[in-house]
Amino acid sequence: MSNHLDVTGKWYGVLTALGIDREYLQNRHGPCPICEEGTDRFRFDDKDGRGTYYCNTCGAGDGFELLQKVKGWSFVDCLDSIRPIIDHTTVQVSKPKKDPTLALKKVARMSTPINFNGGVADYLRSRGIENYPDTLKEAQLYTWEEGVKLGPFPSMLGLIQDAKGAGVSYHITYTNNGQKLKGMTSRKIMPPKGTITGAAIRLHDHEGHICLAEGIETALAASKVAELPAFSVMNAHCMATFEPPEDVKAVDIYADNDASFVGQKSAYQLAERLAAKDIKVNILIPPVIGEDWLDYLNNLD
Numbered sequence: 001m002s003n004h005l006d007v008t009g010k011w012y013g014v015l016t017a018l019g020i021d022r023e024y025l026q027n028r029h030g031p032c033p034i035c036e037e038g039t040d041r042f043r044f045d046d047k048d049g050r051g052t053y054y055c056n057t058c059g060a061g062d063g064f065e066l067l068q069k070v071k072g073w074s075f076v077d078c079l080d081s082i083r084p085i086i087d088h089t090t091v092q093v094s095k096p097k098k099d100p101t102l103a104l105k106k107v108a109r110m111s112t113p114i115n116f117n118g119g120v121a122d123y124l125r126s127r128g129i130e131n132y133p134d135t136l137k138e139a140q141l142y143t144w145e146e147g148v149k150l151g152p153f154p155s156m157l158g159l160i161q162d163a164k165g166a167g168v169s170y171h172i173t174y175t176n177n178g179q180k181l182k183g184m185t186s187r188k189i190m191p192p193k194g195t196i197t198g199a200a201i202r203l204h205d206h207e208g209h210i211c212l213a214e215g216i217e218t219a220l221a222a223s224k225v226a227e228l229p230a231f232s233v234m235n236a237h238c239m240a241t242f243e244p245p246e247d248v249k250a251v252d253i254y255a256d257n258d259a260s261f262v263g264q265k266s267a268y269q270l271a272e273r274l275a276a277k278d279i280k281v282n283i284l285i286p287p288v289i290g291e292d293w294l295d296y297l298n299n300l301d
Contacts, residue, residue, distance in 0.1 A: 007082060010086065012025055012051075014063065015063065017085050018067065025046075027045055027191055028043065028189075029042065029043050029185070032055045032057065034055060040187055041056040042058075047197065059236070059265075100190065107141070107170055108170075113138075114134075114138045119154030120138040120156045120173075122178030123156070124217075126178055128297065129294075136156060138154060138155060138157060140154060141174070151174075153174045154174075155174050155175065156172070156216070157170050158171040158203075159201060160199045161202055162243070163198060167193075169191070169193070171234055172189070173186060173187050174188075198243035199242075200231040200234070200242055201231065203223065203230045203232060204229030204230055206248065208249045209251075209252075210228060210230065210231055211229070211252040211253075212232075212270075213253075213255075213256075213292070214234060214239055214256055216234075218254065219231060221293040221296070221297045222293050224297065225297065226254070236258075236266040239266040240269040244279065249279060249280065250279065251280070253282065255283060256285075256292040257292070258289075259290055267285075271283055
């Protein structure tokens with residue numbers, strides 16, 4: 001039996017036909033069908049029609065890997081299950097996608113500098129962050145939970161930029177009463193123009209040498225420790241796939257000390273790619289398992 005099976009561009013229909021709920025197969029953050037945890041750790045981005053996904057805990061893969069992990073199947077099991085669907089049915093290629101440009105432009109118009117006396121500034125201070133760059137903005141934004149519109153909430157905005165500096169999306173942190181929004185998804189990435197793979201939030205202007213961390217708050221802590229301009233890559237998947245601007249010649253990676261080793265793995269994957277491009281790389285990991293560099297700084301006080 002041949003192992004060659006072209007599923008390109010057909011993964012949405014194949015996965016739903018094989019019992020993976022369509023709610024998991026949205027190009028936005030949500031719960032993970034593999035680890036079945038969290039509310040915003042998984043995204044089905046279907047890059048190049050390959051059924052690609054990433055989870056902050058489980059990592060990234062393509063449609064075959066998604067089926068193998070969700071169903072517990074071997075690769076041959078996947079082929080045997082997919083072939084009848086491809087051969088004998090009309091497969092829905094993908095869910096129709098809305099143009100994200102209008103929504104992104106609307107948020108851009110609503111954004112303002114962070115008000116020192118406002119909810120976002122209070123949130124940052126609650127995390128031990130007194131100083132923050134003017135690249136971060138705020139806006140009063142609504143959020144949707146299970147079809148219900150809630151808010152508006154004071155929300156921190158980070159502009160996500162690709163390697164060439166083009167804005168592709170916004171990272172949103174919803175706050176309430178000076179704290180991270182509780183009882184619902186507190187962080188979201190807006191549907192991007194293209195992809196956020198390889199992209200980052202550029203918190204500071206840079207000149208050749210930067211530091212890198214996952215979350216915005218952790219990147220600000222890394223900047224304080226390293227005395228370097230910082231980029232936030234948002235999650236482990238974007239850490240592993242980060243593409244630095246052409247003028248970057250050195251990167252200090254401030255990895256999370258995850259008990260699952262996901263953060264460390266993504267840091268070393270990135271380091272391997274950067275070193276192959278003759279970019280100087282240094283990886284730093286906080287000493288306590290389960291902590292990031294913001295935890296480290298706050299525990300010094």
